[in-house]
Amino acid sequence: xxxxxxxxxxxxxxxxxxxxxxxxxxxxxxxxxxxxxxxxxxxxxxxxxxxxxxxxxxxxxxxxxxxxxxxxxxxxxxxxxxxxxxxxxxxxxxxxxxxxxxxxxxxxxxxxxxxxxxxxxxxxxxxxxxxxxxxxxxxxxxxxxxxxxxxxxxxxxxxxxxxxxxxxxxxxxxxxxxxxxxx
Amino acid sequence: xxxxxxxxxxxxxxxxxxxxxxxxxxxxxxxxxxxxxxxxxxxxxxxxxxxxxxxxxxxxxxxxxxxxxxxxxxxxxxxxxxxxxxxxxxxxxxxxxxxxxxxxxxxxxxxxxxxxxxxxxxxxxxxxxxxxxxxxxxxxxxxxxxxxxxxxxxxxxxxxxxxxxxxxxxxxxxxxxxxxxxxxxxxxxxxxxxxxxxxxxxxxxxxxxxxxxxxxxxxxxxxxxxxxxxxxxxxxxxxxxxxxxxxxxxxxxxxxxxxxxxxxxxxxxxxxxxxxxxxxxxxxxxxxxxxxxxxxxxxxxxxxxxxxxxxxxxxxxxxxxxxxxxxxxxxxxxxxxxxxxx
Numbered sequence: 143x144x145x146x147x148x149x150x151x152x153x154x155x156x157x158x159x160x161x162x163x164x165x166x167x168x169x170x171x172x173x174x175x176x177x178x179x180x181x182x183x184x185x186x187x188x189x190x191x192x193x194x195x196x197x198x199x200x201x202x203x204x205x206x207x208x209x210x211x212x213x214x215x216x217x218x219x220x221x222x223x224x225x226x227x228x229x230x231x232x233x234x235x236x237x238x239x240x241x242x243x244x245x246x247x248x249x250x251x252x253x254x255x256x257x258x259x260x261x262x263x264x265x266x267x268x269x270x271x272x273x274x275x276x277x278x279x280x281x282x283x284x285x286x287x288x289x290x291x292x293x294x295x296x297x298x299x300x301x302x303x304x305x306x307x308x309x310x311x312x313x314x315x316x317x318x319x320x321x322x323x324x325x
Numbered sequence: 326x327x328x329x330x331x332x333x334x335x336x337x338x339x340x341x342x343x344x345x346x347x348x349x350x351x352x353x354x355x356x357x358x359x360x361x362x363x364x365x366x367x368x369x370x371x372x373x374x375x376x377x378x379x380x381x382x383x384x385x386x387x388x389x390x391x392x393x394x395x396x397x398x399x400x401x402x403x404x405x406x407x408x409x410x411x412x413x414x415x416x417x418x419x420x421x422x423x424x425x426x427x428x429x430x431x432x433x434x435x436x437x438x439x440x441x442x443x444x445x446x447x448x449x450x451x452x453x454x455x456x457x458x459x460x461x462x463x464x465x466x467x468x469x470x471x472x473x474x475x476x477x478x479x480x481x482x483x484x485x486x487x488x489x490x491x492x493x494x495x496x497x498x499x500x501x502x503x504x505x506x507x508x509x510x511x512x513x514x515x516x517x518x519x520x521x522x523x524x525x526x527x528x529x530x531x532x533x534x535x536x537x538x539x540x541x542x543x544x545x546x547x548x549x550x551x552x553x554x555x556x557x558x559x560x561x562x563x564x565x566x567x568x569x570x571x572x573x574x575x576x577x578x579x580x581x582x583x584x585x586x587x588x589x590x591x592x593x594x595x596x597x598x599x600x601x602x603x604x605x606x607x608x609x610x611x612x613x614x615x616x617x618x619x620x621x622x623x624x625x626x627x628x629x630x631x632x633x634x635x636x637x638x639x640x641x642x643x644x645x646x647x648x649x650x651x652x653x654x655x656x657x658x659x660x661x662x663x664x665x666x667x
Binding site (some may be wrong): 173174177178181182185186188191192193194195197198199202203204207232233235236240243244247248251260263264267268271274282283285286287289292314315318321 | 328339
């Protein structure tokens with residue numbers, strides 16, 4: 143075991159002007175195209191934005207430690223999704239059995255139905271949302287852009303909370319159908 | 326609701342939130358790249374990590390990023406699918422800190438508690454954690470052979486790696502580390518944190534400071550006697566915001582990407598100032614020899630402290646000595662050690 147003095151022995155560091163060590167493989171792989179899709183996948187599993195951010199980073203670390211950065215992009219994306227799912231399950235250990243089943247279905251969808259990084263699905267959803275008018279459009283904006291509660295939306299739109307519940311449920315059902323037709 | 330319906334519902338919610346709210350943070354790819362760039366090389370030189378108890382068990386030092394153990398955890402064979410990220414490394418003891426949400430329906434606003442997992446054992450209380458760590462530390466199977474300089478061999482306790490889950494608080498990380506120290510572990514890692522020498526310093530706070538930024542309490546701490554006069558102090562508040570000398574350097578904004586450039590710029594500036602002040606030891610290469618003191622709110626999420634530690638270790642910033650401010654045991658903040666070692 144090291145002593146206190148040994149721990150505190152000066153550790154060489156690179157100064158600003160000194161040449162840095164050769165770049166590791168991280169720079170050889172285009173990260174950006176993988177990030178949006180993996181973030182989307184984690185959000186689809188149910189992770190909050192903050193948690194998706196954390197788990198996504200962990201998934202990349204797992205992949206890099208296993209040397210998976212050399213895989214073709216699609217295979218790497220698939221590996222990252224599986225790693226992210228396992229990390230999500232670890233996070234949701236309290237409900238692991240249920241989450242395992244739900245996330246397995248999500249994984250299946252992402253491996254078979256979604257052929258890109260989910261961008262087409264988002265484009266379809268955007269087109270459908272743009273067709274909404276009136277209270278439906280306002281309710282969707284309040285609920286998903288501002289994260290307003292049912293009561294807050296009701297107050298804003300001059301409706302009863304139960305009316306908002308019904309409005310959101312119907313709008314979601316319509317959007318789901320619209321997105322499916324477009325995809 | 327069937328699982329299929331639940332899955333579709335979550336998918337629709339995520340997609341709608343992206344359409345009307347926004348997708349992945351703009352800087353996420355950059356942050357991932359940076360993190361991967363700063364990762365120790367696979368099969369690279371193994372940084373030894375150590376924790377030493379000073380003066381009869383009062384001081385504690387950690388050296389982290391003995392990455393070899395972490396690397397080997399992911400050296401499994403399966404080529405197509407990810408290994409279970411929680412699989413065990415036989416050369417180290419894995420101590421996971423997990424978030425237990427009393428209300429699992431929503432993440433926001435739910436009551437948060439932690440549980441621990443050591444190997445395959447689930448542990449629900451800090452007291453039970455102390456006992457389990459003691460049991461492991463006393464088990465001859467937990468010993469490994471260490472080759473000393475000159476070829477002599479010695480049996481010593483395996484290293485322990487603390488793996489906090491997302492959302493775990495700073496206080497929980499320090500409490501788990503303290504329990505590991507009490508059990509006798511000498512080498513302790515914090516997962517995903519590159520090489521560092523960390524010392525817990527018992528720092529005295531005024532009542533106003535204690536109210537604004539209560540520090541975590543640990544048993545194993547070194548007194549903050551005669552601190553380096555040039556040592557900068559960075560405060561990390563409960564909400565994750567960061568300040569130096571009263572200047573806010575980072576603030577978390579819900580739904581917005583983390584803007585860390587101001588923090589980085591200040592740390593670079595500090596580095597330049599410290600270098601020009603002659604605080605450099607020349608041993609063939611330049612070395613920044615001044616520690617950085619981090620005063621983090623005991624209730625802040627570990628990820629905020631972790632991010633600061635990572636930035637402080639970036640090559641162009643290069644604070645290699647980190648001192649962690651904890652409540653001074655001389656201030657009545659002493660934790661009953663018996664609670665940890667029962």
